[in-house]
Amino acid sequence: MRAEGAGIEYTLVRSRRRTAALVISTDAVLTVRAPLQMPLSRIEILIGEKIRWINRKILEQKARPSAGVKQFVEGERFLYLGHEYGLRISDDIKGSFCFEDGFVLSSRERARAKELFVWWYKREARRIITERVALFAQRDGFRYQELRITGARRRWGSCSAQGSLSFSWRLVMAPLDVIDYVVVHELAHLDHCDHSSRFWGRVRALYPDADRCRKWLKTNGPALDLI
Ligand SMILES: [Zn+2]
Secondary structure, three states: OEEEEOOEEEEEEEEOOOOOEEEEOOOOOEEEEEEOOOOHHHHHHHHHHOHHHHHHHHHHHHHOOOOOOOOOOOOOEEEEOOEEEEEEEEOOOOOOEEEOOOEEEEHHHHHHHHHHHHHHHHHHHHHHHHHHHHHHHHHHOOOOOEEEEEOOOOOOEEEOOOOEEEEEHHHHHOOHHHHHHHHHHHHHOOOOOOOOHHHHHHHHHHOOOHHHHHHHHHHHHHHOOOO
């Protein structure tokens, strides 16, 4: 349910919990999780008490890089390997979509723009990540079973106990050194199926820039998306 308290719009979710909690989502919206019986007046008081914290969190979330909603219009910028490239809508290209130091979309295909972008990102992710996995697997002596490109939103990569590696196609929007870090991270899971200190020691030994890349993903990860 949508509601408003202390001049702030929020989403109210009631459940069988004992105390109320305030959450600011990554799109800077306040959600109040409250017990079933808690009166609205009590919730409003809580919001009033926490108003400074709420406003600070909302500003923080708004300042974060985010993907925003894509319109697929002329001149709009899209990420690829850590760089932004403009989109051109053209009446005379042969196919539907191509990349020539920028994205070009046929004006006839506007309605399918998102689909075509995702198709292209997936293809590029498969090409580049396959290459990087092969490179680091050979360099560091890892053997893996298979490599999959997934649509995962918040997991950049994963490694199954059977030795199959998965990577999100969204990763191809990140700079190559960040992709390499995720690749080495997942390869290291072939030897360590956890995030123990031994695992991190191994990752840092194989990829000295790991901590910086990890931080980069934490800050910029939400922007690596098409919404
Ligand atoms: Zn991991």
